[in-house]
Amino acid sequence: MFTLLILAIGFYLYKTGDLQKWFGKMGTHVPDNTSARQTIDLRYAAGKITEEEYVKLKNLI
Template identity: 85%
Template sequence: MFTLLILAIGFYLYKTGDLQKFFGKMDTQVPENNSARQIIDLRYAEGKITEEEYGKLRNLI
């Protein structure tokens, strides 16, 4: 009976969208001082910026 109650509450929260908001807040990370470098590295790894742009951006930081 207790399990059924938990499932019902979970289903209600899922339907209202509160469950997604709750789990979305849990995944947030506090950016560090070098977050700009991490973003540049990720963009370069994904191929969104060229090697020349990557070098220029790394030198600016």
């Protein structure tokens, strides 16, 4: 009986679109390349990485 209740609630949420919104919020976040590039640029500007490391990281992105 409990399983039937869970399935009914899930079906209702699926039909209203709330289930997709909820799973969309739980999905993994893929960072964009611009934020990675900005982070590398900031670390290089602060002197935390060498020029060789900077070039290697830029080539990886």
